[in-house]
Amino acid sequence: MKVFLGGTCSGWKWRDEFQKMLKCDYYNPIVKDWGEEDRLREVKERKESDYAVYGITNGIKGVYSIAEVVDDSHKRPEKVIFINLYEEKGSKECKQMGRSIKAVENLLKENGIRVYSGNNALKEAADFINSMNAKLNKK
Template identity: 70%
Template sequence: MKVFLGGTCAGWKWRDELQPLLKCDYYNPIVKNWSEEDRLREVHERETSDYVLYGITNGIKGVYSIAEVVDDSNKRPEKTIFLNLYKTYERSGESKQMAHSLKAVENMLKANGAVVFSGEKALLEVAKYLNTVEG
């Protein structure tokens, strides 16, 4: 079984924490010097992996990862996993708004049939899930 590790690229390096916990193969799209070859490989890995996982953190700067997870939740919901690692900071109205928006995305994905993990133990929970499912 293989998992595509998509999602937020900036900020917290959640993939580095998740990868040692996984007992399955995975594709990490993060590379030092991005090239067209890397882009093509990422597209291939996303399309052929048994599961597609999208981790979103406070480092999110754009909307493409959200578009990808929604797209996959429509095309293959049983293989789509959303990992909401976004933390709300009480002083920031912007952070509260993003947290509410991501909660709405979670609800949309669940309605489509995708699996969603969020909260303080989400990283450990998604690893446990992936280590017990079959591709």
């Protein structure tokens, strides 16, 4: 089983923590010098992975990760996992972004997406993925 790790690229490096919890293969699209070859590989990995995980943190700088998760929520909802790691703290803008991401979370839930948020979100998502991997390995 293979998992695509999408979402926020800057700020808290949630992937580093999450990868240590996984008992399956994964693709982490973060590379030092991003180029066209990397973009093409990311598209391929996202499409071919058994699950696409999108983690959103306070480091979010753009909207493409949100667009990707919403796109996947329509194309393959059974394969998408959204991890809301955003914390509403600080400025008015930060609080507004938090409410906006919560609204995206609710939209994704309506589309049948697995959503994890809160203090144990990474562990709960990893536990789910690991349980699915264990089921595959028993077959």
